[in-house]
Amino acid sequence: MTLTPHEVAVSQLEAGQAVTIERIRSLRFIKNNIIGNKTKKDLYIQLGIVSRLKDIVTTRDEKDPQLKTQAVIVLGSFAFGDEANILALTNSGVIGPLLDCLNPAGDPKLIEAAARTLNAIYASPKVSRQELFMGNHLNVLVQLLDTYSTSYRSNQEVIMLHTAELVASIFARCCETTDQQIQIAASGAIPLLMRLLVSGISKSQEAALGALAALVKDNSELAHHIANMRLETGERPAPYILRLACDKSPTMRLAAVTCLTYMNRAGVIQEHNSDIMLTVLPVLVKMLQLDGIVQETAPKVLAYLVWESESMQKAVCDMEAIPKLASIISHMGEEDNVYGIVGQKDKLKENSLLALAAISQIKEYCRRQVIEAKVLPHIVTAMSHPSVGVRAAACQCTRSLSRSVGSLRTSLVDAGIEAPLFQLLSDSDPGVLSSATATLCNIVLDVSPMKKSLMERGVVAKFVQMIGYGDNIVRLHAVWAIKNLVYEADSEVKETVMRQLGFHSLAALLNDAELDIQEQALNLVRNLACKRNQDIDLVFNGLGPGQLLSIIEDKLTWDDIRMLDHALYVLVNIATGTEYHRQSIMKRSGILRSVLGLMSHEAASIRVAAIWVIINLTWSEEDVAHGVHERVAILRSMGVEDRLHSLVTDSVPDVRERVKTALQHFVQDHQQYGHSGSPSVRHVGQDAYTSNEALGDSRMDTNTTVSGTGTSSHIA
């Protein structure tokens, strides 16, 4: 039995086993063996090479940097292109020793090799960035960016420039949190990156763009700072980068449009909005037909650029981006995941799905193009993809597409999204779960034929479970979905839902710490109490009139249009119920005062809603005319009629029409009862009203129909 040459090579790396020259020779032997050979790399890692290499890199012996440099290069070779190997390296703690190699006083070749290896390691998002921000490392890295400040021999010039590019690339990869962005900016890197940007050397420029893009992403403060700097030429960065967006090199174009996209989304280059539309968008769309990393990244940038922007979505749709994306997704088999690193084909699919989702977010016109591109079956298949990112992105697509009554009734049913979507409610990934629940908000609407079968599958129980255990976004979506599900639903569905959710939970949601959740819960109450007396009773008895009306009374004092809108419409809906329901509202002077105040709210929609409350409270139904007269008298005494008169000339037609209807009720009352109810005759003040309230209370206890005459005389 004998040792393989590989084992020999590894054993020779150990200090004291061989003279330096032999050790370097072994490193070269290993390097040549493993280049592009995953099997050999795995073999060497099993032979324990990583800790040997780490030992060499850690030695303080600086006599001959060659040994160290070779060891660093071999580490880089392991790191390149394989995430499992990267993690094998970082688990052995190589990052610290590699960062120590960057000392600017050291050998330039060693520095460059260390920067290259670190850059390869940081390609994996799973690697911790923490060490880079510790000690003096960040300052050292910034010094390496400064290629002009030291005098160097010209043969070293290239090495130092490469080093600067690698450092810029490391910064781009270690700039994922706001905190990291701020630290890198504070280290003085930005002016040096600007200098690299205008160096005229393509690779350097690309690297600078990458770092600048990472610094401005989702950071409007830094974006503003950078957009307003001056380059050496006196020019601002944006127009310069716009020229790079038309460079002949695809990777340069990608770097430039990515940087511009982030600046645009941060809102700091508004003067270039048309350039973004006319230059950046078409460049990105053309990239969809390239290959490799450019094709893979472009859809993600595109998605980011058009997100929530209607005009961008329309523009990119008109550039025929949808058929191109659809073709990428459709022509990608499941077996295509051949690249070892982080599933590159998966990334292309994920990013393309994200782009489709973004483009079809708002406009029906864009959604129709997605449907017509016949990509929906592939989207549905992708909802069960092994990659979490692909599943989430596919779900995001169905979410955008489901924002359409037409699609809900047709293509989404035909594509069979229901079963895979329901399956995703059990997904272990919170992102997928949140996205699936958001889509379900649309799928459980009354116009969706899938609503019924989803209920049979037990979707309500799932929602209830999520409200109990999910994170805040998932909880929000779950309450939202229940609200949509009971919209226009029959009484039986409402009762089923409330049996599962429980009024105790509903009450808690109405006072949730998250305001968005409160709003959805209030909207749910509005939908529950809609249409039938039976439905109003469900809520009234479930929450108890006291609790329900106290919640409404509180919400009516908020300075939040959506909350006010729902609170008012809860009253509107309750006031269509029985005398008991209307009297319960009338007993709450706080509520009535708020409604009166909201009749003059600055938002027309709130004025309309408040007037609707008055209309329904004064609606005449033959058999209970006395109750109406009593309510008219009370409202009149509070000044409601006067307020209505002041709104007759409201600038909004909808308000004017509702005012007309409401005033008719007051006029009818005049005609029927003469002026006996007019406050101008009797000057009824708050005191009289209060005593009426007390009377109302005693009546509510016996729960009998209100007798109008007694009350009228009491007011008098």
Place this chain on the structure above:
Amino acid sequence: MIPSRVCHLYPGSRFQGEQTSGSHSYSVIVDIKHVDLNQSTLSGYLLIKNLTPDYPKLTTFFDAEIIGPEFSFLTKKWDATEETDEEHWTQFSSFEGVVNLRDMERDFKYDFNNRDVVFMRWKEHFLVPDHRIEGVQGASFAGFYYICYQKITGKIKGYYYHQSSEKFQKLELDHVTERSFGSYEFR
């Protein structure tokens, strides 16, 4: 995504009336399902009774192009020519005071938000509940309606147009008063 509303055009709103074709008239109910004024669109169901013996009730899904910043008076599709547009729009008495035809040809942008009258085109797409059914004996929804809605009165008038159908079949609808209002939102 909250649906928008303007007067009687809101999700859940119902209109009732009839469609007249020659001496026949059919009872019609229109339910508005979604309104998106930003996109100048709305959609809903159109139910027509006793149009054919096989279907005592026939419901279609339609969507609307609201004439305004997004859609012009000129249809430019669905077999409608400028002449067809002109002869249909001018059926509405409220059209005259609003725009002249020369404006229409210059692609004038009608401001439906600040006018009392809203003009639309309603295009039916498929049957409800089963969208897969194609072709109903004795009925067709291949054409579209020219629609005129008045905000103050809540009345809708319309004319059906299809190359091979009887001309000027008239739709007349009134808003059905509803006093309770739910609300949904796409997510």
